[in-house]
Amino acid sequence: MSIKFTKTHEWVKFTDDNTAYIGITDYAQSELGDVVYIRLPEAGETLTTGQPFTDIESVKAVSEIFSPVDGVVSESNELLDAAPELINEAPYDTWIIKAENINKTAEFLTEEEYNEIIKG
Amino acid sequence: MESKTPLYNCHVQAGGKIVPFAGYLMPIQYSGIIAEHMAVRERAGLFDISHMGEFLLEGPDAVGNLNRLLTNDYSNLQQGAARYSPMCNEQGGIIDDVIVYNYGNMRYVIVVNASNKEKDYKWIQNNLFGNVVLTDISDQTALIALQGPLAQTILQTVTKALPQKRFTVVADADIYGAKCNISRTGYTGEDGFEIYCDAQKAVDVWNALLTVGEPHGLIPCGLGARDTLRLEAALPLYGHEMNDDITPLEAGLGFFVKADKDDFIGKKAILEKNSSLNRVGIKITDKGIARENCNVYSNDKKIGIVTSGTYCPFLGGAYAMALVDGEASGDITVEVRGKRLAAEIVDLPFYKK
Numbered sequence: 065m066s067i068k069f070t071k072t073h074e075w076v077k078f079t080d081d082n083t084a085y086i087g088i089t090d091y092a093q094s095e096l097g098d099v100v101y102i103r104l105p106e107a108g109e110t111l112t113t114g115q116p117f118t119d120i121e122s123v124k125a126v127s128e129i130f131s132p133v134d135g136v137v138s139e140s141n142e143l144l145d146a147a148p149e150l151i152n153e154a155p156y157d158t159w160i161i162k163a164e165n166i167n168k169t170a171e172f173l174t175e176e177e178y179n180e181i182i183k184g
Numbered sequence: 185m186e187s188k189t190p191l192y193n194c195h196v197q198a199g200g201k202i203v204p205f206a207g208y209l210m211p212i213q214y215s216g217i218i219a220e221h222m223a224v225r226e227r228a229g230l231f232d233i234s235h236m237g238e239f240l241l242e243g244p245d246a247v248g249n250l251n252r253l254l255t256n257d258y259s260n261l262q263q264g265a266a267r268y269s270p271m272c273n274e275q276g277g278i279i280d281d282v283i284v285y286n287y288g289n290m291r292y293v294i295v296v297n298a299s300n301k302e303k304d305y306k307w308i309q310n311n312l313f314g315n316v317v318l319t320d321i322s323d324q325t326a327l328i329a330l331q332g333p334l335a336q337t338i339l340q341t342v343t344k345a346l347p348q349k350r351f352t353v354v355a356d357a358d359i360y361g362a363k364c365n366i367s368r369t370g371y372t373g374e375d376g377f378e379i380y381c382d383a384q385k386a387v388d389v390w391n392a393l394l395t396v397g398e399p400h401g402l403i404p405c406g407l408g409a410r411d412t413l414r415l416e417a418a419l420p421l422y423g424h425e426m427n428d429d430i431t432p433l434e435a436g437l438g439f440f441v442k443a444d445k446d447d448f449i450g451k452k453a454i455l456e457k458n459s460s461l462n463r464v465g466i467k468i469t470d471k472g473i474a475r476e477n478c479n480v481y482s483n484d485k486k487i488g489i490v491t492s493g494t495y496c497p498f499l500g501g502a503y504a505m506a507l508v509d510g511e512a513s514g515d516i517t518v519e520v521r522g523k524r525l526a527a528e529i530v531d532l533p534f535y536k537k
Contacts, residue, residue, distance in 0.1 A: 097213060097216060097217055097408070098216050098217050098218040098495075098497075100473070100495040100502075101471050101472060101473065101495075101502075103471075119521070121472065121473045121495070123217040123218060123408065123412060123494060123495045123497070124212075124217065124408060125475075126473065126475070126521070152216075
């Protein structure tokens, strides 16, 4: 499963053309610091590219996570309810939502392109 | 352009995440706020707080000036002791909160918040009377806080002269050749020490403490953990629970206002202000964090505003302090980004050793 990145620090892993797991990058979790809460979207919530689909609270601050796709939430990662710190510990193994009915996406970056951006 | 403390390079080398704060480039965290917070509650943490300001006040009228400038009573502050106080304007609003040390021979040191250094210096200088001299010694003074239940164990391996009681200070203690004033004070809700030394010796003292402390679990801590620790212990912070419009009584600092001493700046206004504001503690029972400026509601009536709020790692939940109108108790709600989170009024402090 290849991983794609966005300029707004999300990652996307497609399981087929219309379905994907979505999380945040290692850089994003390190900038946020210790994550203590995340709102888990309900199945059926609409996703719009570039629009926030949830809030994530670290000790330091609250941030929005932007949807990298147009589609619908099919599932949220329930593990994050009790263990939001998984996002810090294993950002690329910890998906936040699974999206389906994807019919449009953000402009994705490869890993190399993303690494260039965060180097600043 | 921000200033750097004498320990700036140590922070960068140790991987501290640097942010601008009160005109200084300061580490907000090293290993992470939660890990640093827990180290201080369970073992020990080391903080660079050299950005804070220190003013030397000396002369025969020093104590008289302190008693006029500050709401607490300094007439009986013994040599080698420290005392906290709000400093108020004529309207009774808080200009800053300070700690004053008595070093004997009519020499006192006033320690002020970094963000208020210039304002405080001008205010004090403009209000002095009699035979007294004020000197800003901030730039030549480094300040390192060693906090946590193992702080004493660690510190006594590098120096014999430890202050035994809270709010006392040992002057001219020696840490590997650096002359230090060691005070048993802090801003974390734990036992601990604040070590004042010459700016040029700061790196030696910092490294020595980290080296001897490492086997005890001592780690460097940033301003992030300093803030969560003080909030968990419900210690007020200037600019949040206190400002130029809030009196010490409204901020819940009535203990530090000695109305029976001679006149002091703001006395009349503080005592006459007919206010029903109170500082209260809030525990968020819903999922979420209430932060500064969130509105607080009882039933559907707005009763106040959050002054500080965060996740408290030791208690494992979100807590906040708020300034509310009148008495508040029981279930309330706090508005966070348009949503009302369930919460309850709880006693302060949230955490007590």
